Amino acid sequence: MSLRQTPFPKSSLRSFLNVISGISLTIVFILVVFQPFGTSNFDHPNKFWILMGYGVITFFSGLFFYLLIYTITSDTRLDRWSVLDEVLFLFGIILICQIGCYFYWAGMFVGRLDWSQFLYFFKIASLISLVPVSVYLLFIYQKYKEVKFVSGNKIPIEYSEPEKEEQHLTIYGAGKNEKIIIAPENLFLVKSEDNYVILFLRENGKIIKRMMRNTLSEIEQQIGSSFFRCHRSFIINPAKIAEIEGNITNTKIGLTDIDTKIPVSRSMVEKAKMFVLQ
Structure with missing residues (x-):
């Protein structure tokens, strides 16, 4: 690129x-x-x-x-x-x-x-x-x-259940025409980068990264409570948690298909562990 x-x-x-x-x-x-x-x-x-x-x-x-x-x-x-x-x-x-x-x-x-x-x-x-x-x-x-701009495109949706076909998320950026439509299960991670965010998405069986200008707090409001803000700089999809490691002062989450280990705020450690037990 x-x-x-x-x-x-x-x-x-x-x-x-x-x-x-x-x-x-x-x-x-x-x-x-x-x-x-x-x-x-x-x-x-x-x-x-x-x-x-x-x-x-x-x-x-x-x-x-x-x-x-x-x-x-x-x-x-x-x-x-x-x-x-x-x-x-x-x-x-x-x-x-x-x-x-x-x-x-x-x-x-x-x-x-x-x-x-x-x-x-x-x-x-x-x-x-x-x-x-x-x-x-x-x-x-x-x-x-490996990151690309969000350009108002609709990411291909990979559904496993017919009844989920009407479910989708529409995420808006601060800029004109910054919009992305995706199935909730295809959004794995949102990472804050100052006044921008990077979305980790699944497309055609692979993880891709898309950047848009917006704050993590605004994205958190848009995607709803089914996602988990485990750290001031990260929001994760709890359904994609593969493992939790470390002690209470250095807890990290591993997500399916993503190499990056996600830090967990001390106040969120117990809640993160509850997702694994569900």
């Missing part, structure tokens, strides 16, 4: 703030502790405060770009945010942060702008960011490469 077709759950503002804060603090830590790129030769009574400024610039530059993208991007595009979109977004973030840090450096140390210095600054910053960004992109591609 191409990067354009591979979905990616666009981060909420809260999640992005956590990420950009971590990146900014990491930059400050590296500059203050290891003092690379000649900063060890820089002598100033407020040296550490000045170096911390790079972290501040990175934080606000990243936040500005995030808010800009969310403002100019349509809801339809956000509903179908892909790995390719995330790649472009990340490189945009890197570019904006590099420009901001260069202006900060030029203002603090040089007092003027110079294109040759900017290109050198850009080259160094790009080389530093290339490895972690590449590793991150490879990780998210591998994680979501």
